[in-house]
Amino acid sequence: MDPDRVLEGLDPEQTEAARALRGPVCILAGAGTGKTRAITHRIAHAVSSGVVSEQQVLAVTFTARAAGEMRGRLRGLGAPRVQARTFHAAALRQLSFFWPQVIGGEKPTLIESKLQAVARAANSVGVQPDRTGLRDLASEIEWAKVTQVRPTDYEKTVAKTSRQAPMPPGEIARVFEAYEALCRERNLLDFESMLELTAGMINEYPAIAQRVRDQYRYFVVDEFQDVNPLQKLLLDAWLGDRDDLCVVGDPSQTIYSFAGATPGYLTGFAARYPHATVVRLVRDYRSTPQVVRVANHVIAQARGTTSAGHLTLQAQRPDGPDPMYQEYEDEPAEATGVARKISVLLENGTPAGEIAILVRTNSQSAAYEQALADEGVPFTVRGTKRFFERPEIKQAVHTLRGARHEAAGEAPEPLVHTVRQLLGQLGLTEQAPEGRQARERWESLAALAQLAEDMAAKPAPDGRAVTMADLVDELEVRMATEHAPGFEGVTLASLHSAKGLEWDAVFLVGLTEGMMPIIYAETDEQVEEERRLFYVGVTRAREHLAMSWSLARSPGGRKSRKPSRFLDGLRPASPSTSARRAERRKGGVARCRVCGNALGETAERKLGRCLDCPSSYDEALLERLRDWRRANAQEQKVPAYVVFTDATLQAIAEQEPTSVSQLSAVSGVGAVKLDRYGEAVLALVSGAEPADVMGDPAGDNGEEAADD
Incomplete structure (x- = not known):
């Protein structure tokens, strides 16, 4: 391929990176700035320019998915024989090849x-x-x-x-x-010993080192901020005394320090190689300016070792909707509210596969799995098993089923006491244990105990106290819902497992102190890693970004939670009652008539309330309005929304206007529509039949649509 053609379509910074054909090169690439594009075009440019042959390039990344994507792009750029592998895959290939001549005998079993x-x-x-x-x-x-x-x-x-x-x-x-x-x-x-043995083999056997270094002369390492000391040991063995190395990364996305990763190799690259070419990719092609502003604000507050290397992103996309900040009374209300907002996105044409709910811990997923199921929204769980498929929950449900049968015919013990006693045998202690896996298991069991508490807090439909049998029946229903056949749906994932992915709409939930940052982030370094994790979550969103938190864990619980410190300077302050009144007098920001929060979405402004705030309306009236709208739309041969949108009809059903002035105050009922349909709508509200109240079909359809 013509070397110049390889550079077509790159922005100035990507071009600079692609033209830096000899190492050392450090590409600091912010989220959404096209780093994979830059490094694959750089490799293809080096190959087409004759700087290096395809077989002498080794591109290293951290996941098989990322390596596969890189190989696919290189094939499209005319460099199909470039090796793109993970550290482990490259090491295993080399160790297996040289094992007979270095060690001999039976090869070890890889576990x-x-x-x-x-x-x-x-x-x-x-x-x-x-x-x-x-x-x-x-x-x-x-x-x-x-x-x-x-x-x-x-x-x-x-x-x-x-x-x-x-x-x-x-x-x-x-x-x-x-x-x-x-x-x-x-x-x-094991995998760690495999890397160590490969590095040791190269360092101890000059003949092998020569063969490896003759084979690979040109190195590219992606996600360099995630390299750990053992991987760096292997990389140094590959390089020897050479410096034809290109590293790519973003210190602001360092989120695996707990597993041994360190951004120091990336942030210290220029110090190790004073003659290195350093290129910064800051043009964000993924997210709208509104999302980018949030991301820049979050990372600008960073402190510590990674703060000096943070990049200020420059949005390249057109404007989009403002990010949403929502406070809820409790966790179930938050889950329900998020599910309803997702329903609106789906109704407005956003594909389910382009929506994600990101949680800090896997134990949070249960409430959202249930809320999405209740709302009829398809979903998939990424990076972990669904709540009821987790081993500890399967074991707990089995134990509770057994307790239901044992308690038959006996005077029942208080439900919460019994459940906590049984789950205590499985590891539910008063305090969360140390260790990430143990804590996740504990949190899953705690979520199950919380469900029992929530059920026990209100009587059964027939007025009696809730029993173990009721709890088990509820669990059976939820399990049946979760085990429906799989399909493309809304993604429910942890923030860690979301790294490297992106969606049109992202909901960051549970943003309270103790969850974000997590309660066991005690040192300044740990808190800063939590900030970077939040930053990763924000930068997954292309267009819609919603952030939410709840004041209490369960309905009726103490509202003692505080929004995450990472939201400081982002979320709007809650206005006082007098400020709300003054705002209304000035015709300012529209606010919910139920909770008083600012209304951001068009549908919310039309309803006059938040989508997840409680509403009461005459369902029969709403159905009459829909029938009437359908008949008018058919007669006028226009889409139904040209008459009135769903949100406007629901607002009319909720507010039940009885006069022209009251109807004109409903969002979506402009002067043209008031004149054309006002009499018919008021008649419907008063109880007249749809057939008797057809609106005036005359008029310009374009004017009607614009008026809405």
């Missing part, structure tokens, strides 16, 4: 999960964690290995770094040492 081996190692030293504790223990061993901490140094390192270990550090160190011994004895190889 994708440490759980079984860690369980045996723990048992051998007298440590017996439950399955959740076992997962936390395996994660901690992974952290130690990627950060190059040996078993003998683990306790000292934890104390020095103030790391929160999931169990006593001495026990972890003993299990860690036993695990390493077990792997050697049984010829097992």
Whole structure:
């Protein structure tokens, strides 16, 4: 391909990056700025210019999906033989090839999960964690290995770094040492040892180093802010004393420090290579200016090691809707409100697959799964199992079913006491445990206990106290709903699993202190990582961005929660009653007649209330209005919305105007429509039949549509 043609369509900064054909090169790429486009065009430009052959390029990224996308783009650019792989895939390929001549004998068995081996190692030293504790223990061993901490140094390192270990550090160190011994004895190889062995093989055997470095002369590493010390060790082995390296990343999207990643390699790149070319990509092609303003505000408040490298994004898209900020009374109300807002988006043409709800922890998903199911909105859960498919919840439901049968014919114990007692046997303690896996399990069980509390707080339909049988019946219904056949739907995902993805509409929910930032983010560094995680969530949105929080956990609960500090300077302050009145007198911002919050969406302004605020209307009246509108639209041969939109009809049904002046105050009823349809609508409100109240069909259709 013509080298100049490869550069067509790139913006000035992307072009600068693509023309920097020799390393070292550092591309600082903000969210939505086209980093993959820049690096693939840079590789293709180098190949077409004769700087390097396709087979000598190694492009490294962190997920198989990202590597596949990169290979696909390179094929389209005329460079199909470029190797684009993850660190692990590249290491496994090299280790497998050189194993016979370096070590010989039977190749080790690669284990994708440490759980079984860690369980045996723990048992051998007298440590017996439950399955959740076992997962936390395996994660901690992974952290130690990627950060190059040996078993003998683990306790000292934890104390020095103030790391929160999931169990006593001495026990972890003993299990860690036993695990390493077990792997050697049984010829097992985990992913971390695979990277370490590959790096060691290259560094210790000059002949192998020569072959590897002859093969790969041109390196590109994506998401460089997520590199950990072990991956950096392997990268340095590949490079040797060369510097033909291009790294790409964004320090503001560093969200895996807990797993050993460090942005220091990215932020310190220019110091290590003083002659490096540094290019900044700041033109955001993903999000509207309104979303970009939020993102820039959030990251501008950052402090610490990554703050110096943050990029101020420049929006390239046309204006879009303003971000929405919504406060709710409690979590169920928040979930219901979000589901209703999503219904409106779907009605207005946004595909379900282009909408996402992002939560901080997986335990939050249950309320949203239920609210979406209740609203009839299709959804999929990404990055984790659905609530009722999680092992701890399956076990809990099985236990509660058994308790229902055991309690038959006996005087029932208070429901909440019984449920908490039973879930306590499965790990629901008064305080959340240490360890990410253990905490997630605990939070799932706590959500189940909260459901029991919510049900017990109000009597059954027949007036009696809610029993275990009622709770189990409710769980059965919810499980049946969740197990419906899969389909394309709204994405429900954690913020971590959303990285690298994007949607037209994003709902960031549960934005309270203790959840965002999470309660166990205690140090300044941990809080800043939470800020970056929030920033990642914001920058997933292309057009619609909604942020919400609730004051209480459950209906009737104490309203003691505070909005996240990350919303400071973004969310509008709640106006006083006198300010609201003054605003109305001035004809200012439209506000909900129920809660007083500002109304942002067109549909909300037409209704005169927030979409999720309670309303009461005569359903029969609304149906009569719809029948009447349908008949008028058919007679005039125009779409139904040209007569009146759904929101306007619902507002009329809610407000039930009895005079021309009251009807004219309804949003969507302008002078033209008032003159044409006013008499008919008022007759319908008074109870007349649709056939008797057809509106005047005369007039210009374009004028009608504009008036709405």
